Amino acid sequence: xxxxxxxxxxxxxxxxxxxxxxxxxxxxxxxxxxxxxxxxxxxxxxxxxxxxxxxxxxxxxxxxxxxxxxxxxxxxxxxxxxxxxxxxxxxxxxxxxxxxxxxxxxxxxxxxxxxxxxxxxxxxxxxxxxxxxxxxxxxxxxxxxxxxxxxxxxxxxxxxxxxxxxxxxxxxxxxxxxxxxxxxxxxxxxxxxxxxxxxxxxxxxxxxxxxxxxxxxxxxxxxxxxxxxxxxxxxxxxxxxxxxxxxxxxxxxxxxxxxxxxxxxxxxxxxxxxxxxxxxxxxxxxxxxxxxxxxxxxxxxxxxxxxxxxxxxxxxx
Amino acid sequence: xxxxxxxxxxxxxxxxxxxxxxxxxxxxxxxxxxxxxxxxxxxxxxxxxxxxxxxxxxxxxxxxxxxxxxxxxxxxxxxxxxxxxxxxxxxxxxxxxxxxxxxxxxxxxxxxxxxxxxxxxxxxxxxxxxxxxxxxxxxxxxxxxxxxxxxxxxxxxxxxxxxxxxxxxxxxxxxxxxxxxxxxxxxxxxxxxxxxxxxxxxxxxxxxxxxxxxxxxxxxxxxxxxxxxxxxxxxxxxxxxxxxxxxxxxxxxxxxxxxxxxxxxxxxxxxxxxxxxxxxxxxxxxxxxxxxxxxxxxxxxxxxxxxxxxxxxxxxxxxxxxxxxxxxxxxxxxxxxxxxxxxxxxxxxxxxxxxxxxxxxxxxxxxxxxxxxxxxxxxxxxxxxxxxxxxxxxxxxxxxxxxxxxxxxxxxxxxxxxxxxxxxxxxxxxxxxxxxxxxxxxxxxxxxxxxxxxxxxxxxxxxxxxxxxxxxxxxxxxxxxxxxxxxxxxxxxxxxxx
Ligand SMILES: Nc1nc2c(ncn2[C@@H]2O[C@H](COP(=O)(O)OP(=O)(O)OP(=O)(O)O)[C@@H](O)[C@H]2O)c(=O)[nH]1
Ligand SMILES: [Mg+2]
Numbered sequence: 164x165x166x167x168x169x170x171x172x173x174x175x176x177x178x179x180x181x182x183x184x185x186x187x188x189x190x191x192x193x194x195x196x197x198x199x200x201x202x203x204x205x206x207x208x209x210x211x212x213x214x215x216x217x218x219x220x221x222x223x224x225x226x227x228x229x230x231x232x233x234x235x236x237x238x239x240x241x242x243x244x245x246x247x248x249x250x251x252x253x254x255x256x257x258x259x260x261x262x263x264x265x266x267x268x269x270x271x272x273x274x275x276x277x278x279x280x281x282x283x284x285x286x287x288x289x290x291x292x293x294x295x296x297x298x299x300x301x302x303x304x305x306x307x308x309x310x311x312x313x314x315x316x317x318x319x320x321x322x323x324x325x326x327x328x329x330x331x332x333x334x335x336x337x338x339x340x341x342x343x344x345x346x347x348x349x350x351x352x353x354x355x356x357x358x359x360x361x362x363x364x365x366x367x368x369x370x371x372x373x374x375x376x377x378x379x380x381x382x383x384x385x386x387x388x389x390x391x392x393x394x395x396x397x398x399x400x401x402x403x404x405x406x407x408x409x410x411x412x413x414x415x416x417x418x419x420x421x422x423x424x425x426x427x428x429x430x431x432x433x434x435x436x437x438x439x440x441x442x443x444x445x446x447x448x449x450x451x452x453x454x455x456x457x458x459x460x461x462x463x464x465x466x467x468x469x470x471x472x473x474x475x476x477x478x479x480x
Numbered sequence: 481x482x483x484x485x486x487x488x489x490x491x492x493x494x495x496x497x498x499x500x501x502x503x504x505x506x507x508x509x510x511x512x513x514x515x516x517x518x519x520x521x522x523x524x525x526x527x528x529x530x531x532x533x534x535x536x537x538x539x540x541x542x543x544x545x546x547x548x549x550x551x552x553x554x555x556x557x558x559x560x561x562x563x564x565x566x567x568x569x570x571x572x573x574x575x576x577x578x579x580x581x582x583x584x585x586x587x588x589x590x591x592x593x594x595x596x597x598x599x600x601x602x603x604x605x606x607x608x609x610x611x612x613x614x615x616x617x618x619x620x621x622x623x624x625x626x627x628x629x630x631x632x633x634x635x636x637x638x639x640x641x642x643x644x645x646x647x648x649x650x651x652x653x654x655x656x657x658x659x660x661x662x663x664x665x666x667x668x669x670x671x672x673x674x675x676x677x678x679x680x681x682x683x684x685x686x687x688x689x690x691x692x693x694x695x696x697x698x699x700x701x702x703x704x705x706x707x708x709x710x711x712x713x714x715x716x717x718x719x720x721x722x723x724x725x726x727x728x729x730x731x732x733x734x735x736x737x738x739x740x741x742x743x744x745x746x747x748x749x750x751x752x753x754x755x756x757x758x759x760x761x762x763x764x765x766x767x768x769x770x771x772x773x774x775x776x777x778x779x780x781x782x783x784x785x786x787x788x789x790x791x792x793x794x795x796x797x798x799x800x801x802x803x804x805x806x807x808x809x810x811x812x813x814x815x816x817x818x819x820x821x822x823x824x825x826x827x828x829x830x831x832x833x834x835x836x837x838x839x840x841x842x843x844x845x846x847x848x849x850x851x852x853x854x855x856x857x858x859x860x861x862x863x864x865x866x867x868x869x870x871x872x873x874x875x876x877x878x879x880x881x882x883x884x885x886x887x888x889x890x891x892x893x894x895x896x897x898x899x900x901x902x903x904x905x906x907x908x909x910x911x912x913x914x915x916x917x918x919x920x921x922x923x924x925x926x927x928x929x930x931x932x933x934x935x936x937x938x939x940x941x942x943x944x945x946x947x948x949x950x951x952x953x954x955x956x957x958x959x960x961x962x963x964x965x966x967x968x969x970x971x972x973x974x975x976x977x978x
Contacts, residue, residue, distance in 0.1 A: 180780070185511055186593070188789075195791035196750045199735040200845065203804055227779040228748075228791070232740035315584045319569025322583040338570050339580055343607040343828050345614035345914040346900045347750075348842050352909040366595065368586045456540040472571055 180378065187375050191224065194363035196347060197326060198228035198310070201361045202235055204351035205308035208361075209301070211480060212238035212265070214250045215427045216383050217312035217364060220372055223381045224363060225310070226261065237264040239300055239309070243292040244269055245280060245429040247403065253384045266304065270296035280431040281410070286470075289432075294479040298334050301358070308351075308359045311480045316368045317457070320472035326365050332356035334478030360480065369457055370450055377443040387446065389423040389438045400434030425457045511722050512586075512593040516612040518640060519622035520632035521601035524653040526579050528622065528691035529598045530563025532714070535698035538587035539566060550574070560692060567598045580605055582612040591718045603632055606639070606874045607828035610914050613640045614900070617722045618647040620713070621672070625658045625688070629671050634860045637672075638876055639826055641679040642916060644896055647720050648676060648684045649713060655705070656690040662707045678863050685716050728894050729813025730754035730762070733844030734806045738793055746777055746793035747802055752844060752897035753890070754810060756794070757785040761811045764802050766886035770811060771796040805846035807888045807898070815890045815898055816920040821881045823901070825915035826874070831905070833871040833879070833913055841881070843901035848887065852903065853880040880921065892916035937964045 395404040422435035517525035551561040579600040597612035619640040669686035695701030731753040738746040775795040776783040841850040857868035858876040871877040892899030903913040
């Protein structure tokens with residue numbers, strides 16, 4: 164639905180924010196450039212929206228890139244059914260508030276075969292409920308380009324990935340044979356059935372993300388801020404114990420702790436950290452002295468060496 | 481570590497002194513420095529960057545633990561971890577112990593932040609080196625102290641220079657394996673300076689380095705090399721300059737037209753040079769229509785100016801036909817438009833560049849058909865341009881570009897965005913070359929292409945004017961100008977057309 168914009172509304176009155184520092188500004192410009200390029204070159208783009216901090220930044224940049232128009236593509240959320248409750252509530256609120264088109268997809272095999280992270284192990288579960296589900300949703304929508312919020316500083320195989328990451332019709336990534344990508348001239352030429360994953364946040368680091376969230380006042384899921392929450396210790400991780408489906412194993416005890424999350428995924432596979440960071444300033448200060456990387460809290464990345472590359476080759480983001 | 485002032489003084493000793501062209505920036509630049517490592521296979525590029533990350537504390541505890549775990553079995557005699565594994569993240573790379581594709585990493589010191597692209601040395605993967613070089617401000621060129629300069633070293637230095645890199649650090653690596661031989665270091669530095677000079681590079685700092693042991697990387701190597709009193713690698717990097725967008729006039733390659741409703745029509749893109757403000761007169765290319773800027777719209781506010789690098793939405797004062805691929809430019813400093821251009825390029829794929837083949841050319845947001853005619857190829861050893869009809873993979877060549885429709889360019893020297901392009905093979909959709917525009921070719925009669933030279937027959941006054949330009953001076957080898965009378969020039973044209 165095209166909306167008419169009275170001339171006067173073009174000036175955004177809330178903008179009393181100080182200007183961005185040149186570093187964040189440059190990252191923002193680059194991301195907006197990528198958004199516009201993909202939207203212009205591909206027929207059916209979609210944006211992967213995982214509800215986490217990176218997705219929140221990605222969405223904010225998409226809104227900026229197409230302003231004063233609407234975001235010209237839908238958001239796709241691959242819902243495993245095991246996300247934190249607060250994530251789903253946040254997602255629905257954002258979609259309403261910003262007038263977005265959301266597609267939520269859950270692999271029907273999950274329900275039919277009752278696949279859970281507890282019964283099938285994290286590797287198989289991720290394979291079916293995330294990778295396979297993503298492939299199903301992308302095929303169903305016949306999307307030829309999918310935006311993702313991955314950053315090169317997250318993991319060693321991501322550090323190798325192009326901004327336009329080419330995928331075969333069965334969604335495979337061939338890391339040994341990526342297209343050269345010079346300057347900011349992106350090659351968006353593909354054949355029918357092939358697709359491109361586009362990563363506007365490639366050059367952002369974790370600290371950049373947080374500083375940008377702060378500077379731009381971007382809403383994020385409250386689980387990123389420290390609060391007293393029920394947890395249980397499992398496989399060396401503290402996991403949130405508020406969902407009825409989490410059954411305590413012998414010897415496990417539920418206790419209350421002041422914790423927060425550095426990354427958000429499926430609650431049974433995401434470890435909390437002890438922290439008193441209740442504001443963005445606290446989080447940034449904590450990060451600057453952090454001695455472990457953000458992915459340490461994720462069970463799926465620890466399954467085996469090179470596990471991310473393997474998942475990516477198979478079509479995972 | 482040495483204090484910055486002392487490092488600056490030390491720097492002077494190792495820089496090839498040539499007339500300084502740019503005045504040093506006094507203001508602290510908060511933009512990150514973008515650098516690449518390059519050089520031949522196994523010279524220690526990944527190890528050097530791994531060391532840099534390690535010594536600047538960019539490696540977190542869990543990453544250090546997996547490094548220790550992954551290093552076991554491949555540990556070197558010194559019992560140090562295999563730092564290259566911090567970069568070589570693909571399974572195939574770990575199995576073969578080589579780098580295949582560029583890895584981008586981010587780190588910072590107290591003084592500035594860095595984006596480093598660790599590129600592969602293997603000739604087969606030159607395309608990935610070019611990918612890294614295209615956006616870099618500075619190149620760290622590695623040489624194995626025991627081996628010296630190789631053809632691949634020359635290739636990388638040449639590609640880096642072609643792509644506009646003007647600051648080089650020569651890291652003479654594995655110096656520990658030469659017993660810290662000063663004469664060897666001096667000899668290699670000397671050889672490289674000759675090469676750099678022939679490439680027109682003014683800034684070279686040579687450093688003897690042991691990437692593995694971390695000597696002269698972040699910490700100095702005085703204990704092993706008392707004879708070296710120059711800066712460490714990190715000191716040079718902290719003082720290097722980021723390239724400011726060289727600019728001609730205002731350029732906005734249009735990415736898309738925004739029409740959210742009847743009352744709004746804006747042209748979206750990233751400013752590729754110069755600046756713009758409401759009230760400016762602009763020309764839309766290739767149509768040549770003229771309009772005035774009424775507004776610069778961004779999400780946050782209606783701005784009163786935009787500069788190179790800004791992603792904006794431009795609103796004009798009248799209904800003009802503007803579409804994706806057009807360039808909106810300042811009216812008094814316009815880019816070149818035409819059907820024929822000269823360029824230099826690097827061939828990136830096994831099929832090379834075939835004569836007369838029609839490729840897709842993409843530059844900015846503009847994609848069009850082009851016929852590519854190779855003219856000459858650079859011989860790396862001698863630095864000579866030899867006649868060539870086609871360009872094999874990894875070749876650096878000069879080509880003629882011929883378009884069906886108007887093309888819009890600046891020279892790469894003047895604008896790194898509107899002067900750069902990629903070639904896409906329509907059969908494979910793969911990117912087969914990265915290119916840089918050197919000049920527009922006059923598509924006039926009176927031009928005879930002989931072996932390697934173009935002969936221009938021009939009226940005497942025009943010929944004199946042309947020969948006085950700087951551009952001509954730099955390309956004397958390509959062109960021969962013959963002075964003729966205007967009447968005779970007409971005669972030549974007639975004889976060609978007729
Ligand atoms: N003794 C010694 N060995 C080194 C040094 N630097 C690197 N090496 C060793 O040289 C070998 C190759 O190092 P890499 O860092 O993988 O070389 P590279 O230049 O990245 O290789 P490609 O990326 O494949 O071109 C490894 O075994 C390193 O441990 C050094 O300063 N001293
Ligand atoms: Mg390497």
